[in-house]
Amino acid sequence: MKTCILLLFTILFTSYTFAQEVPARWDELVAGDFPKAVEKSHKTCILPIGILEKHGPHSPIGTDLIHVREWAAHAVKEEYAVVFPDYFYGQINEARHQPGTFALPSKVIWDLLEATCDEIARNGFDKIIILNGHGGNPEFLHFFMQSLLNKRHNYAVYLYEPERDTVYAKEYVKRHKSALATDEHAGESETATLLYYRPDLMRMDRATDQSGANQARLPLSDLYTPIWWYAAYPNHYAGEGAKATTGFGKFITDHEIASFVKALKEVKADTKTLTLQNEFYDRVDNLNK
Template structure:
């Protein structure tokens, strides 16, 4: 009897310990654990930014959001950081003609991102890592970050920008079935990622029901116009999602998670960026004295 009671006690306490494991998601933490999360994360918070837009006729509107949510959730199992809740306020004006698109005015998304970073910092984080899942966001994010130098901040923002090595690229191209040059939005690559992360949300029987080919409706060499994307891809679909595979999705996500974990470790250990920011702002302030 004693042995059974001992076994039951071990199982009970091991279950409690598992249930009390420190969550990584901000919204799943209890307030009394927040200081522990700050310490464990080295005051590092991941801000995954997605978007709400059409992703072909087969992939969910929140594909980019789901992608970064799953990406961050898996990465922090290997390297702990606090993950900010779902954030889908980015630049997506080019998809306003499609149902389900959530596009706020430029001024609003700018001010909201700055206010969000300020509020994350007010809660004790001094490192904010932007993990972006939407191809239309990088220009906006980079300009936003450069503008942070307009005034002193007590936190640093890092924009993770993955670079694929030759070994990965060579293997990826071997597994890839469609034309890589046109595989941009809801095509084989992106569809494969979602097919691996959330197969329950995919409608693969519809993937070939619309064209994802470049329509080449505008030809202005060395000239940029904001209507360029619509001119090329009026269906807001670029590629061949029907050729996606779970195998390509797993290969891609395994690599992207490992790469982000490596960057996250470096960011958590970084002491130079904040030091240089302080030095920079001290010099800026000294000009007014």
């Protein structure tokens, strides 16, 4: 009887303290806890950006979204920050010939990202970290980031771009089984990541149904055209997903989570970026005074 009461107390106490924890996901917070979450995060909000596009014949359309969502969720268990809910609006024109692709016009994705950052800031955050999971986004994101200097902002945006970790890279190459150069989209490493995070969504028996090899159909040198990716990978599949293993996925994700936690800590402690930004905007405003 005594043991039963003790057990009951333990259960009640554990669920009570669990309920008292402030969730990290913006959409899981109750409004009354929001200011507490802003404070706990040091006014830092993670904006994971994914996309909806075909990922080979075997990995889900939301692979990049699921990836960054899981990545952020794991990271904030170690270092708290608020995580913005699912965001899957980016540059994906090159996959419009594939079913399930969601490619909004460029002006819309630009305005949407700017308005989203403004709204995040209006809710009390002055630091936003973009965690991008989509290979078609970096050019857009770099241009967007640089354009933030065009007018005064009361918040800073950080784009997470980890530097090459040579120790990790050496081990990565050792464990990697397919050709490194063409492991670009739904190939071995990305498939392994999803296999680790969400094995229930993977259709590994279909991974060899289509070719993920470079078709090399456009032999131009020193020239860029928007059709280059389609010319090389008409199946919107680059690499060999079939070579992926859960073990390799764990190796990749352990490293990516640890690296992002490090950056997150750095952002939370950073005061310099906002100070310099304000100094810059002040100089712009006072240029002719």
